[in-house]
Amino acid sequence: MARDKLQTLYESPKSLQLIQLVEQEAANPMTKRQLQVRLGLSEKQIEKWILSEEKLFWLSYNKSKWLLTLDQWSKLKEQVQRYLKQFHKQNPLKSGAQKEEIRQHLKCGDPLMDALLHSMQEEEMVTRKGKAWLDSSFSITLSSEDQNMQGHVLKTLNEEGFTSSSLDQLASKSGYNKDKLMRILNVAEQEGKLLRIDGNLMFTQKNFIDLKNKVVQHFESNEILSVPQFKELAKTSRKYAVPLLEYFDKQKITYRDGNSRKFVK
Numbered sequence: 001m002a003r004d005k006l007q008t009l010y011e012s013p014k015s016l017q018l019i020q021l022v023e024q025e026a027a028n029p030m031t032k033r034q035l036q037v038r039l040g041l042s043e044k045q046i047e048k049w050i051l052s053e054e055k056l057f058w059l060s061y062n063k064s065k066w067l068l069t070l071d072q073w074s075k076l077k078e079q080v081q082r083y084l085k086q087f088h089k090q091n092p093l094k095s096g097a098q099k100e101e102i103r104q105h106l107k108c109g110d111p112l113m114d115a116l117l118h119s120m121q122e123e124e125m126v127t128r129k130g131k132a133w134l135d136s137s138f139s140i141t142l143s144s145e146d147q148n149m150q151g152h153v154l155k156t157l158n159e160e161g162f163t164s165s166s167l168d169q170l171a172s173k174s175g176y177n178k179d180k181l182m183r184i185l186n187v188a189e190q191e192g193k194l195l196r197i198d199g200n201l202m203f204t205q206k207n208f209i210d211l212k213n214k215v216v217q218h219f220e221s222n223e224i225l226s227v228p229q230f231k232e233l234a235k236t237s238r239k240y241a242v243p244l245l246e247y248f249d250k251q252k253i254t255y256r257d258g259n260s261r262k263f264v265k
Contacts, residue, residue: 027108029066061115096134
């Protein structure tokens with residue numbers, strides 16, 4: 001801590017001194033142990049000091065516990081909100097920011113970031129979509145041109161079934177700009193219209209649901225599902241079948257047993 005900050009602390013009344021000490025840590029609040037080391041006080045003395053000051057509170061989340069002021073906690077939430085609003089302004093076709101992007105902006109630890117987002121989600125200040133976090137007031141709005149582009153591409157993917165084109169192939173076939181096409185497809189994925197596997201393979205949600213129903217029906221009269229049987233159900237090649245089966249496993253629809261799959265009941 002800088003010499004001038006220390007001077008200010010030790011010239012202040014005790015309660016103000018503690019508040020200043022806590023707030024100077026900003027997005028890296030102290031634990032009880034860190035306070036004991038910093039202040040040279042016992043746990044009992046610290047608790048007595050904190051209880052006498054209404055601006056201070058213990059924040060507990062999972063296995064972590066930190067001391068903050070109410071104003072400090074409120075400012076951290078405001079920082080997250082400002083960051084997300086700016087993020088949405090700069091990225092209108094992305095549903096939200098990744099937790100790590102927000103954490104790096106705040107320069108805080110991962111456990112505190114989790115606690116902060118959890119609290120803001122409960123207060124409906126932020127919303128989570130998959131791994132993305134967004135300001136609760138934000139919604140993606142596509143222009144009519146973009147909506148037409150999305151509809152055309154989804155129609156193509158739907159017709160291709162489970163031998164669908166890559167992003168490069170779709171751009172080549174449609175004549176659409178690749179970067180714009182990627183953003184449109186990202187929106188479709190966020191809206192639940194598109195399923196992306198391994199980052200490259202894209203299938204419509206409609207086709208996936210149809211395939212899932214076929215797999216469930218298969219297990220009504222069969223104990224196992226082999227790769228050749230799955231390829232037949234999906235009308236696809238091994239190139240697509242293996243990643244699809246692994247996705248079915250991740251979704252807890254099937255599980256691997258040797259070279260085959262069994263149904264998760």
